[in-house]
Amino acid sequence: MDFNDIPYGPVKIIAGPHIGRIGYYDCEEIEFDDDIDWSSMSEEQAETVEGKDVAIVYFGDMLLTLNRGYYMIPFEHIRLVTTDDLMKRREELYRLCGGFKPIDNPELIVDEYEQLDYWAELHYVDSILVDRMIQARYSNKKNGAKVFISHSSKDKKVAIWISTDLTNAGHTPWFDQWDITVGESIPQKISEGVTEANFVIVLLSEHSVNSNWVEREWQTKYWDEVQKGTIQVLPVLLEDCEIPALLKTKRYADLRHDYNNGFQDILIAIDRLQEKES
Numbered sequence: 001m002d003f004n005d006i007p008y009g010p011v012k013i014i015a016g017p018h019i020g021r022i023g024y025y026d027c028e029e030i031e032f033d034d035d036i037d038w039s040s041m042s043e044e045q046a047e048t049v050e051g052k053d054v055a056i057v058y059f060g061d062m063l064l065t066l067n068r069g070y071y072m073i074p075f076e077h078i079r080l081v082t083t084d085d086l087m088k089r090r091e092e093l094y095r096l097c098g099g100f101k102p103i104d105n106p107e108l109i110v111d112e113y114e115q116l117d118y119w120a121e122l123h124y125v126d127s128i129l130v131d132r133m134i135q136a137r138y139s140n141k142k143n144g145a146k147v148f149i150s151h152s153s154k155d156k157k158v159a160i161w162i163s164t165d166l167t168n169a170g171h172t173p174w175f176d177q178w179d180i181t182v183g184e185s186i187p188q189k190i191s192e193g194v195t196e197a198n199f200v201i202v203l204l205s206e207h208s209v210n211s212n213w214v215e216r217e218w219q220t221k222y223w224d225e226v227q228k229g230t231i232q233v234l235p236v237l238l239e240d241c242e243i244p245a246l247l248k249t250k251r252y253a254d255l256r257h258d259y260n261n262g263f264q265d266i267l268i269a270i271d272r273l274q275e276k277e278s
Contacts, residue, residue, distance in 0.1 A: 010128050011057065011078040012085045018059075018071065022081060022089050022125050026070070027056030052076070060120030061127065083161040084259035086129050093122040133160075136167035136178075144171035145270050148197035150217040152207035158238060158255070159203060162263065169267055194220050198232070198277075199270060204252065205238040215244070222246055231273055234266065 011025045054072040096118045147166055151159040156177070163173040174193040180186055194200060194217055202208070202218040209215075218233055225232040235243070235252035243252070253269070255262035 006075075006078065006080060010081045010086075010124075011055070012081045012089075013057075013073060013077055014079055015077040016074065018073065019077075020089065020092070021059055022086065022121060022128075023057035023059045023071070023073070023078075024062050024124065025055050025057055025078060026062055059117060060124045081128070082260050082263055083129070083132060083164045084263070086125055086132075087161070090122065090125050090129070093118055093125065097122055132164050132168055136164040136173075144169070145198040145274055146172045146174065146196055147270070148174040148193050148200045148217070148221070149203070150194075150200055150208075150214050151203040152205060152211050152214055154207040155203050155205050155238060161259070162201065162203075162236075162266070165263055166266075171270065190217065191220075197221065199234055199273070200232060201234045201236055201266065202247070203236050203238050204241055204243060204247075206241045208238075209241050209244060219246070230277065231269075234269055236262065236266065 006025065008025055011023055013019055013021045013023065052074045055075050055078055057071050057073045057078070059071065097115060149159050149163055159175060160177070163175040163178070166173045174197055176186075176190065176193075179193060180189045200218050200221040202214065222233050233247070233250070235247045235250050237243075237252045237254050237256055239256055253262045253265040
């Protein structure tokens with residue numbers, strides 16, 4: 001992957017000494033050689049970055065962490081973050097920063113310096129989540145695909161995450177909680193949302209497959225798909241359940257064990273199907 005594929009901003013560390021952390025990627029690639037002063041690095045960190053292109057990463061808001069320094073992370077060890085990454089890291093940081101860490105892991109020792117570092121990262125993660133939710137809720141993008149999210153009310157948390165990440169990927173999700181205002185007819189707005197959507201993502205779970213409402217939503221688009229000969233219904237598996245007969249022949253995106261890989265499959269499908277239509 002080229003540096004140009006990842007814009008400056010939030011990234012997740014996926015390998016090396018800082019695996020799992022969320023940071024701010026701030027700098028172009030730099031190739032370090034044998035002339036660098038490695039005195040400030042541990043042996044493990046030095047072996048990780050020597051001779052590689054690296055990203056300059058701050059674990060927290062850059063302006064708040066300048067006095068604490070930056071970290072050199074090999075570019076191959078970073079990727080863009082998803083809402084799932086942020087929510088899970090947020091929970092981890094609350095445990096590391098709060099009073100429950102001795103209970104969760106009695107052998108864990110977090111010194112004062114490390115705790116300040118974690119608080120800075122937690123503040124940054126919280127700010128990214130707020131920004132993403134606001135952007136997803138109130139943005140008015142005209143590009144990308146219009147995607148209706150068909151889901152059970154019991155699966156609303158995942159529906160919000162998917163809607164947020166679709167917005168940040170340049171698409172326009174239709175989500176009942178965001179697109180139906182007080183006083184509007186719920187059936188009418190849902191019918192309009194399904195009709196206008198390029199794709200319907202149906203979140204499959206024990207709750208949704210037993211919901212007549214969810215079934216009506218995606219089946220409306222399914223029969224449009226049959227008539228037009230184009231793929232418009234995208235199944236997404238949230239948990240083990242009885243997949244509806246009409247969807248059994250379709251490949252589904254699998255979010256049961258790995259949200260990030262499953263969500264990437266959704267984006268790839270939307271992009272490829274849009275290209276076929278253009």
